[in-house]
Amino acid sequence: MTKEVKQVLVDMSVNLGGMKMQNPIAVASGTFGYGREYQDFVDITRIGAVIVKGTTLEERYGNLAPRIYETPAGMLNAIGLENPGIDVFLNDYLPSLRQDGVTLVANIAGNTVDEYALISRKIDKHPGIAGIELNISCPNVKQGGMQFGTDPELVKQVVQAVKSETKLPVIPKLSPNVTDIVSIAKAARDGGADALSMINTLMGMAVDIERKRPVLGNIFGGLSGPAIKPVALRMIYQVYKEVDLPILGGGGIVNTRDALEFILVGASAVSIGTGNFVNPAIAEEIAQGLENYVIEQGLNGINELVGAAVL
Amino acid sequence: MPLSEKGLVISNQRVGRDLWEMEFLAPGIAAESKPGQFVHIRVGDDHDPLLRRPLSLYDIDQNLGRITLLYKIAGRGTNLLSKFNPDQLIDVMGPLGKGFNLLQGRRVILVGGGVGIAPLLFLARELQARQNEIAVFYGGSSSDEMCSPDRFVNLGVGIMTATMDGSTGFKGLVTDMMKTSIDPLSIDYFYTCGPEAMMAAVAEYAVQHDIAGEVSLEEYMACGVGACLGCARKLKVTDNAYVKICKDGPVFPMHDVELR
Ligand SMILES: Cc1cc2nc3c(=O)[nH]c(=O)nc-3n(C[C@H](O)[C@H](O)[C@H](O)COP(=O)(O)OP(=O)(O)OC[C@H]3O[C@@H](n4cnc5c(N)ncnc54)[C@H](O)[C@@H]3O)c2cc1C
Ligand SMILES: Cc1cc2nc3c(=O)[nH]c(=O)nc-3n(C[C@H](O)[C@H](O)[C@H](O)COP(=O)(O)O)c2cc1C
Ligand code: FES
Numbered sequence: 001m002t003k004e005v006k007q008v009l010v011d012m013s014v015n016l017g018g019m020k021m022q023n024p025i026a027v028a029s030g031t032f033g034y035g036r037e038y039q040d041f042v043d044i045t046r047i048g049a050v051i052v053k054g055t056t057l058e059e060r061y062g063n064l065a066p067r068i069y070e071t072p073a074g075m076l077n078a079i080g081l082e083n084p085g086i087d088v089f090l091n092d093y094l095p096s097l098r099q100d101g102v103t104l105v106a107n108i109a110g111n112t113v114d115e116y117a118l119i120s121r122k123i124d125k126h127p128g129i130a131g132i133e134l135n136i137s138c139p140n141v142k143q144g145g146m147q148f149g150t151d152p153e154l155v156k157q158v159v160q161a162v163k164s165e166t167k168l169p170v171i172p173k174l175s176p177n178v179t180d181i182v183s184i185a186k187a188a189r190d191g192g193a194d195a196l197s198m199i200n201t202l203m204g205m206a207v208d209i210e211r212k213r214p215v216l217g218n219i220f221g222g223l224s225g226p227a228i229k230p231v232a233l234r235m236i237y238q239v240y241k242e243v244d245l246p247i248l249g250g251g252g253i254v255n256t257r258d259a260l261e262f263i264l265v266g267a268s269a270v271s272i273g274t275g276n277f278v279n280p281a282i283a284e285e286i287a288q289g290l291e292n293y294v295i296e297q298g299l300n301g302i303n304e305l306v307g308a309a310v311l
Numbered sequence: 312m313p314l315s316e317k318g319l320v321i322s323n324q325r326v327g328r329d330l331w332e333m334e335f336l337a338p339g340i341a342a343e344s345k346p347g348q349f350v351h352i353r354v355g356d357d358h359d360p361l362l363r364r365p366l367s368l369y370d371i372d373q374n375l376g377r378i379t380l381l382y383k384i385a386g387r388g389t390n391l392l393s394k395f396n397p398d399q400l401i402d403v404m405g406p407l408g409k410g411f412n413l414l415q416g417r418r419v420i421l422v423g424g425g426v427g428i429a430p431l432l433f434l435a436r437e438l439q440a441r442q443n444e445i446a447v448f449y450g451g452s453s454s455d456e457m458c459s460p461d462r463f464v465n466l467g468v469g470i471m472t473a474t475m476d477g478s479t480g481f482k483g484l485v486t487d488m489m490k491t492s493i494d495p496l497s498i499d500y501f502y503t504c505g506p507e508a509m510m511a512a513v514a515e516y517a518v519q520h521d522i523a524g525e526v527s528l529e530e531y532m533a534c535g536v537g538a539c540l541g542c543a544r545k546l547k548v549t550d551n552a553y554v555k556i557c558k559d560g561p562v563f564p565m566h567d568v569e570l571r
Contacts, residue, residue, distance in 0.1 A: 065542075226359075
């Protein structure tokens with residue numbers, strides 16, 4: 001009963017560059033499998049958007065073990081984009097995922113601009129995907145990935161190429177491993193991006209002093225979790241001020257307060273990655289936490305908070 | 312179906328030098344649990360250490376809804392686990408993974424090394440209930456780092472121990488003791504968990520004598536449910552593709568695995 005009253009009172013929905021979400025919470029690519037893996041622990045129909053594992057044109061086997069390593073208030077990962085390839089994803093995985101009425105976002109990575117375009121064309125032909133997040137920022141694969149995300153000209157080209165293949169909202173995911181995040185964000189906007197996703201993991205490494213070797217099979221890995229939150233907040237703040245595109249913000253969110261910080265510096269929606277590993281029901285809990293906050297503050301909707309802390 | 316539960320700690324005590332035993336009530340998880348599966352535990356409320364820690368199901372009392380763990384202090388996470396007091400709540404996900412194949416009416420050998428003995432107690436209990444003939448071989452570096460064999464003895468299961476320093480039982484490798492103690496012609500199946508070198512010795516013996524079996528593997532884990540692809544491992548039978556230890560395992564057919 002009270003729940004119904006709440007729903008009438010506040011509007012938690014978000015329009016992220018044309019992609020409608022019932023609430024501002026997304027689960028981040030690579031941390032939530034294909035949406036099914038966590039279904040015993042969280043009601044996935046209560047999540048604003050499920051961004052599935054990064055998908056490439058061909059199948060990829062991924063990197064050597066160990067692929068993950070815990071660091072202070074964070075973790076390194078070097079999965080290496082293990083995935084079955086776009087055709088298997090679209091033909092075998094997608095049909096059963098669609099039935100839940102979950103807002104599904106694809107996350108794609110290519111070796112070349114043409115590959116990004118080709119994957120997008122394939123996705124566009126299949127119903128059931130609400131948007132495409134472009135992984136131009138994966139630090140864990142030799143080809144493609146991050147190299148696209150660090151050169152403004154390439155960022156623009158990739159986004160343009162994908163936009164010409166699909167009507168779906170296109171959301172480039174920016175790499176934090178750059179000197180000037182704003183110039184990259186502007187390049188994505190100039191290419192026609194509908195929204196921006198930020199940030200991906202920060203490149204890092206760990207050393208095993210007993211073996212006198214890098215810990216990870218891939219040597220380098222991407223740092224995620226609470227440790228990266230201040231960096232993510234700073235970058236979103238900078239981009240929000242300069243670029244007029246909705247932002248899907250994330251990096252280290254583990255509770256409602258964290259999510260609010262991201263929204264206050266300009267994120268229209270937030271993504272939760274590593275936090276799912278700590279608490280599998282976190283997405284649902286934060287969605288509820290944000291709603292409670294909006295009610296307590298006497299606001300009409302979550303949108304009123306976006307960028308409120310930006311000076 | 313696996314679930315998330317706040318377990319109620321009943322006891323948490325030292326049973327060896329760095330070896331601890333924790334009992335907690337988590338009836339939902341206990342009811343679903345099979346030998347070889349594991350629970351994924353949050354060892355603290357804040358975010359450092361961040362990730363959950365995977366631990367095997369050492370024993371289960373389904374009537375009481377009670378789960379027992381046997382764990383070795385390996386670092387910060389397990390050290391924090393040892394600080395839990397009775398009546399405290401503990402955040403547990405489980406049961407996760409695929410457990411052991413439970414045979415019926417066969418002659419089976421269980422080989423455990425170090426804290427790798429943990430999943431073999433619950434396994435022995437369930438195999439006993441299925442009229443198997445069971446012999447357990449348990450190896451460790453020294454007696455003060457091993458748990459008491461009483462829990463196996465109380466099940467009516469024969470257990471022989473080996474230690475590297477000879478402080479109890481046979482002096483030397485548990486696999487050497489096993490080889491001299493069994494007649495391969497009278498063995499149907501092996502179950503093993505422990506250091507990979509030990510499991511490799513068991514697997515080699517099993518291949519020589521054309522006996523099948525299962526091993527339980529470990530890898531660093533983040534999600535524990537197959538979502539992050541962090542715990543990947545190559546199997547002989549899967550060419551280049553990886554399997555997930557947390558979801559496809561941790562138990563695998565002995566002869567599919569390339570042991571390190
Ligand atoms: C399926 C499974 C079942 C297990 N069952 C038991 C058990 O019943 N009893 C027991 O004592 N131990 C068990 N382990 C190992 C146990 O998970 C690790 O010892 C524990 O996570 C170490 O955490 P820590 O913070 O104390 O040590 P850390 O300081 O984090 O690390 C100490 C060592 O433990 C290992 N380790 C650390 N984190 C992990 C992780 N997430 N997954 C695997 N290994 C890790 C590393 O090799 C490291 O060198 C199991 C592991 C797996 C994968
Ligand atoms: C294990 C793991 C796998 C990931 N895989 C991908 C991926 O395939 N594509 C991608 O764009 N980002 C991937 N990421 C990055 C996350 O989506 C997220 O952007 C990042 O972890 C920061 O958020 P967090 O601190 O909340 O985890 C991965 C992260 C982790 C921890
Ligand atoms: S720990 Fe995440 S897939 Fe196994």
